[in-house]
Amino acid sequence: MSIPTSDDLLSPLRDAIVNKPPYISGTLPLPSECFRLHYLHEESSNYLDLANASEPQLAKLAEACQPATFGLNRQDVLDESYRKAGKMDVSQFSTMLVPERTELVKFIQEDLLDGDDALRPMRIELYKLNVYGKDSFFKTHKDTPRSESMFGSLVIVFPTEHEGGALIVRHRGEEWTFDSARAIQDQPCPTIGFTAFFSDVDHEVSVVKAGYRVTLTYNLYYDDVHANEPTSTITRPLTSITNFNSFKEALDNLLANPAFLPSGGLLGFGLRHAYPIGESLDHVPKILKGSDAIVWRACTELDLAPKVYIMYGDLKSDSERVIVDHFVIGDTGTDDCLFPDYLVRWERAIQVERAKACNGCVDRPKGPTPVSWVVRPETTRTKLKTPWIATGNEACLNFSYGEVCIIVDIPVADNNS
Numbered sequence: 001m002s003i004p005t006s007d008d009l010l011s012p013l014r015d016a017i018v019n020k021p022p023y024i025s026g027t028l029p030l031p032s033e034c035f036r037l038h039y040l041h042e043e044s045s046n047y048l049d050l051a052n053a054s055e056p057q058l059a060k061l062a063e064a065c066q067p068a069t070f071g072l073n074r075q076d077v078l079d080e081s082y083r084k085a086g087k088m089d090v091s092q093f094s095t096m097l098v099p100e101r102t103e104l105v106k107f108i109q110e111d112l113l114d115g116d117d118a119l120r121p122m123r124i125e126l127y128k129l130n131v132y133g134k135d136s137f138f139k140t141h142k143d144t145p146r147s148e149s150m151f152g153s154l155v156i157v158f159p160t161e162h163e164g165g166a167l168i169v170r171h172r173g174e175e176w177t178f179d180s181a182r183a184i185q186d187q188p189c190p191t192i193g194f195t196a197f198f199s200d201v202d203h204e205v206s207v208v209k210a211g212y213r214v215t216l217t218y219n220l221y222y223d224d225v226h227a228n229e230p231t232s233t234i235t236r237p238l239t240s241i242t243n244f245n246s247f248k249e250a251l252d253n254l255l256a257n258p259a260f261l262p263s264g265g266l267l268g269f270g271l272r273h274a275y276p277i278g279e280s281l282d283h284v285p286k287i288l289k290g291s292d293a294i295v296w297r298a299c300t301e302l303d304l305a306p307k308v309y310i311m312y313g314d315l316k317s318d319s320e321r322v323i324v325d326h327f328v329i330g331d332t333g334t335d336d337c338l339f340p341d342y343l344v345r346w347e348r349a350i351q352v353e354r355a356k357a358c359n360g361c362v363d364r365p366k367g368p369t370p371v372s373w374v375v376r377p378e379t380t381r382t383k384l385k386t387p388w389i390a391t392g393n394e395a396c397l398n399f400s401y402g403e404v405c406i407i408v409d410i411p412v413a414d415n416n417s
Contacts, residue, residue, distance in 0.1 A: 009254065009257065009259060009260055010254070010372065010373075010374050012250050012253070012254070013247070013250045013251055013254050013374050014374050014375060015250075016246050016247040016249075016250035016251075017247060017291050017294070017295070017374075017375065018243045018246075018247075018291060019172075019272055019290060019291050020114070020290055020291075021169075021174075021176060022169065022171045022197055022198045022201045022273070022289075022290070023112070023169045023176060023178075023195060023196065023197035023198070023201065023203075024107060024108070024111040024112045024195070024196050024197075025167075025178040025180075025183075025193070025194065025195040025196075026107065026183075026193075026194060027180075027183050027184050027187065027191050027192065027193050027194070028102065028103060028104065028191065028192055028194060029187070029189050029190065029191045030097065030102060030190060030191070030192055032049075032051065032190060033096045034095075034096050034097040034102075034190075034192075035049055035050040035051035035052075035097075035158065035159075035190055036048075036049055036050075036095070036096055037049075037050055037061075037093060037094075037095055037129075038093060038094045038095075039061065039064055039088060039092055039093035039094075039129075040064070040092045040093070041060065041063070041064035042064075046060070046061075046064070048061060050158040050159070050160060050214060051158070051159055051190035053160055053214075055161070055211070055212070058131070058160055058211075058212040058214070059133075059212070061131055061212070061214070062086050062131045062133050062212060064088065064092075065086025065087055065088050065129075065130075065131050066086065066087055066088070067080070067085075067086065067087070068083055068084075068085040068086060068087040068130060068138075069083075069087075070082065070083050070138070070141060082138075082139050083137070083138045083139065083141075084132075084135065084136045084137055084138075085130050085131065085132045085136045085137075085138060085205075086130065086131040086132075086133070086136075087128050087129070087130050087131075088128065088129040088130075088131075089128065090126055090127070090128070090129075092129075093129055095126075095129075095216065097156065097192075097216065099124050099154060099156075099218060100124060104154065104194060104196075105122065105124070107194075107196070108122070108152075108154070108196050108220070109122070112152065112196050112197075112198075113289075114243070114289075114290050114291075114293060114294065115244055115293060115294065115297065116293070116297065117222075117289075117293060120222055120223070120224055121222070121223040121224050122220065122221065122222065122223060123220075123221040123222075123223040124154065124218050124219075124220060124221075125218060125219040125220075125221065126216065126217075126218055127217045127218055127219050128216075128217045129214070129215070129216055129217075130214070130215045130216075130217065131212055131213070131214050131215075132162075132165050132205060132208045132212065132213035132214075132215075133208065133211075133212050134208055134209065134210055134211070135207060135208065136165075136205075136207070136208045136213070137165075137204070137205055137206060137207045137208065138204055138205040139204050140170070140202050140203070140204045141202070141203065141204065142199065142200055142201070142202060142203075142401065143199040143200075143203075143219075145199060145200075145276030145400065145401060146219055147219075147221060147276065148225065148276050148277070148278050148283045148287070149221045149222045149223070149225040149226075149283065149286075149287060150199055150219055150220065150221050150276055151198060151199065151220055151221065151222055151287055151289060152196055152197060152198050152199050152219075152220040153196070153197060153199050153217060153218065153219060153220060154194065154195070154196045154217070154218040154220055155167065155194065155195045155196075155215050155216070155217050155218075156192050156193070156194050156215060156216045156217075156218075157180040157181075157184070157192060157193040157194070157195075157213065157214070157215050158192060158214045158215070158216075159184045159187065159190060159191055159192065159193075160211060160212050160213070160214050161210075161211040161212070162181050162208055162210060162211030162212055162213045163181055163208070163209045163210040163211060164181065164206055164207050164208045164209035164210070164213075165180070165181060165205055165206060165207075165208040165213035166178060166179040166180070166181070166205075166206045167180065167195050167203060167204075167205060167206075168203060168204050168205075168206060169195075169197055169201055169202070169203045170201065170202040170203065170204075171201040171202065171272075172272060172378075178193070178195050180193030180194075180195070180213075181193075181213070196220070198273060198289050198290075199219075199220075199276075200273050200274040200275065200401055201273075222286065222287060224286070225283050225286045225287060226283075243291075243294060244294050244297065244298065247291075247294050247295070247298050248298040248301060248302065251298050251299070251302060252302060255302065255410070258413055260410075260413075261372065261410045261413070262412070262413040263412055263413070264409075264410055264411050264412040264413075265370070265371075265372060265409075265410055266370070266371045266372065266407055266408070266409060266410070267371070267372050267374065267407070267408040267410050268371040268372065268373045268374065268375075268376075268377075268405055268406070268407050268408075269292075269295050269373075269374050269375050269405060269406040269407075269408075270373065270375045270376050270377030270378060270405050271288075271292045271295075271375075271377075271403075271404055271405055271406065272289075272290060272291055272292055273288075273289045273290065273292055274401040274402060274403055274404070275287060275288075275401065275402060275404055276400070276401060276402075277310070277400060277401070277402035277404075281308045281309075281310065281402075281404065284308045284404060285306075285308060292406075295406055296406060299406070299408055304408050304409075304410075305408070305409060306406050306407070306408050307406070307407050307408075307409075308404050308405075308406060309404060309405055309406075309407055310402050310403070310404055371407065377403065377405050378403060
């Protein structure tokens with residue numbers, strides 16, 4: 001059995017991982033037609049200029065909305081102690097605001113995305129109109145993953161008179177706040193506030209103290225997840241070349257060090273983001289975000305063979321472990337299982353393998369294979385029965401977030417390049 005690499009050897013590689021904030025925000029002046037809204041209410045058509053809307057007009061828009069629900073354990077829940085807001089489906093309104101015709105796409109590509117991802121084709125889907133009146137809010141939640149190719153969300157805030165309703169973003173122990181009401185206040189021309197963020201980050205809408213906060217929410221998708229061409233063939237823009245090169249150089253130096261896993265072994269990276277998982281993990285390498293994507297691309301360019309695994313933390317004792325030859329146990333001191341990328345839906349995976357083991361279909365290995373963790377996975381991992389944090393908007397039955405990691409099988413020292 002290989003002995004895990006010492007932390008001293010891994011420190012330079014760990015230090016080369018640079019994490020950007022998982023969101024962008026700002027303001028953008030737009031032509032007057034972008035603020036025009038047509039909507040249905042009581043079977044009649046209504047018009048509203050959101051750059052110059054009066055309070056009675058906004059009250060009428062709020063009245064036309066339905067109470068906003070949120071996803072919890074894959075069910076739609078209406079609970080105004082957790083979310084108090086109004087919603088309107090896309091079939092009930094029309095808008096001239098098309099993000100693809102503005103600089104918003106450029107901001108998302110250049111400031112939110114990294115490396116190859118900045119030049120990938122993107123699809124922006126209008127999802128909902130929301131109205132937050134006085135005392136409205138939305139407590140901490142993640143946005144519902146609506147597809148395996150969904151990577152983020154875009155929220156546009158119109159310049160209606162309101163106070164409060166700031167968006168608070170939290171991720172891995174850090175917090176950021178964007179108060180769009182203040183940002184667009186007293187602008188010389190009609191201006192929107194916007195926030196784009198990776199959909200797996202926790203965020204909340206603080207209490208609206210006065211007025212009406214009117215927003216449009218868009219889902220952001222990579223449009224080439226199922227394409228045959230690997231995304232690594234895209235030319236990497238200069239905006240993130242430094243971060244990528246420094247990490248790749250640190251990894252290359254580690255591989256060349258004769259003290260690093262001389263008998264071979266497993267190198268592990270707990271990832272910064274969670275990802276939507278459906279029937280498999282085949283798509284995950286194409287939707288990796290930020291530093292997660294940099295780790296994957298550096299490994300592949302150095303001719304390693306990284307694999308994506310789901311982290312599990314449900315197995316309580318050795319008697320409940322079911323480890324077959326293609327499963328790996330980490331050295332984190334807990335009963336964590338790493339599941340490979342070709343397994344189907346995780347809710348059934350352990351039960352299926354447990355049944356096989358009971359029937360003598362697989363042999364249990366003699367012992368675990370240790371992992372040298374560059375970044376250890378978070379302590380809260382994917383569960384068979386997960387007390388999911390609430391997700392934004394309606395629930396989705398086909399996809400849920402999974403905590404994943406990257407595992408690299410390092411060959412013996414003689415084969416290291």
